[in-house]
Amino acid sequence: MATPRPFDAVLCDFDGVIRFHDQTELAELERAAGLAEGATTKVVFAPEVGLPALLGQITVEQWQDAAEAALARQVPPERARALVTAFMKTPTRVDEDVLGLLRRAQAHLPVVLVTNATLDLEDDLAWLGLAHFADEVVSSARVGATKPSLRIYEIAAERAGVPAHRCLFVDDRMENVEAARALGMTAVLFTGVPDLEAALTPLLG
Template identity: 70%
Template sequence: MTNPRNPQAVNGRPFDAVLCDLDGVIRFYDMTELTRMEQAAGLAEGTTAKVALAPGNDLPVLRGEHTVEQWIEAIASELAARVPAERARELATMFTRTPFRADENVVEMLRLAQAHVPVVLVTNATLDVEDDLALLGLAYFADDVVNSARIGVVKPDARIYEIAAERAGVPMDRCLFVDDRAENVEAAVALGMTGVVYGAIADLEEALAPLLALATP
């Protein structure tokens, strides 16, 4: 956990807001069926994801410039150079509909934090993320959701962090930022936030411990 300014606690709190990534921290995907389809098509595991997440394909949808259907078309068009067009579209569609789940332990940790400070989700996601949160039972979980597709800015652009801090209603140097990608955390730290690169729930537990200790008699 890093913060270059290391601000002193205010009113006993080490920070006044938790800004948290969604994918890779709260939400996780089951790639089993997509992997099976890739193997059946003679493709290496992860091929579809590599195509889908290439900047030219994913940035337009993450900035809200393209719909998920347009994303599917872009993925399928590229895959069609390797497999029949029908199979390419099946793979692209499956990628965008991969089953997912929420890590309930992470959600519970964030709920505990929410008793003290606002929790804002900060995610590079599609225009469907609100529906996805509803499917996870988290439609009303966060105090706010900063979705790149709604604001047209993706992490690690500084503006998305500024918007998140504004939504939380606290200065940036009073925010804890949690993300599974180091470059996103580094960008937050450069703006004065306390940053945590998430690899396992122990990372979140350690970061939140000083805050949650306030509830201990």
Template identity: 60%
Template sequence: MTPSETFSRPFDAVLCDLDNVIRFYDMAPLAELERAAGLAEGTTATVGYAPETDLPLLLGKITKEEWVDSIASALSDRVPRMHARELGMALADAPFRADDMVVALLRQVREHMPLILVTNATLELERDLESMGLSDLADHVVSSARAGVAKPDRAIYEIAAERAGVAASRCLFVDDRLENVEAATTLGMTGVHYHEPADLQKLLDFLPDDCEVPLHRC
């Protein structure tokens, strides 16, 4: 990167969410269990991701097993306890994959500036990244379970900017949840409410031509 390119680029670091940007879950097995139990599809996720159930897990205060127990307790008035725990386990162990297109884009970004993952995640995050072959994707990972603070609390954004080594105003923040993006922009960051890889690609036009990643899967 030449000095003129450095001066003209709109940001100097990328702070990126993990889930629903890079990592995607397959909820089909859980949905099948819900139908068999007579529950509407998505019921388990609604219970499991409710702040009062989910936040202790994301702050590293409880284990995944304890989270499953809390889901089972919340569902036990709707289905037998055995089925409630099975549903909780299916949510906790839902299979996941990385979006290869987004991974390729982010690997190109990292060749030119710091890349920081900023994610509300569990204490198992490091193992999950390794299973997807992404342990080396970012320069740093800021996990809520390790930091003890979760998005959209401003502290987690400040930690991420510090890890990047640049001012908040020179950071691009990418997340699928609007409230998380809005929290970043209040700190002066450039925010991207993520829906698809094109949302990232159009912001990377300032990178050299050899960094372009085609918006199709081979």
């Protein structure tokens, strides 16, 4: 008798699990501006600046303008512009090991991306060659809800076509993992490829 599957869909975060950003240049610019490393990111994702972009209420260009204005309270406007531009153009890479595991999982069940993202997500996926990778993509900017709001998890399960308690959810932020668990999902905090390997072992063997 075959062993029952432990779950019927994989819901996976994008940034911090599949895509990673190299902020070396940004950190150098922050030091030159007398700012602590991470100061730009903190401003860019402050709720009053970043949330409208992640909810699809403003464009990335409008988000950049808002971030520059907010950062200009700490540094001269030209430095604020350079810092935010560096943030927006941060070099990225895709973890091929993670993609390989997810592609193996797709042979058995749907894989759905669930991500807090801007209206540019589709362009980003296409640029990375991932436009047709996931079975479904649930972007906060398209559905009007961000993680850890329970609604975005409910939408993802609906798109996968399975009940929430039959979903495996993978994310690199604990608050997002805890929200998934609150809906009855099997949820894993991603700190590296071994976490995903361990989560998928019951499925892949």
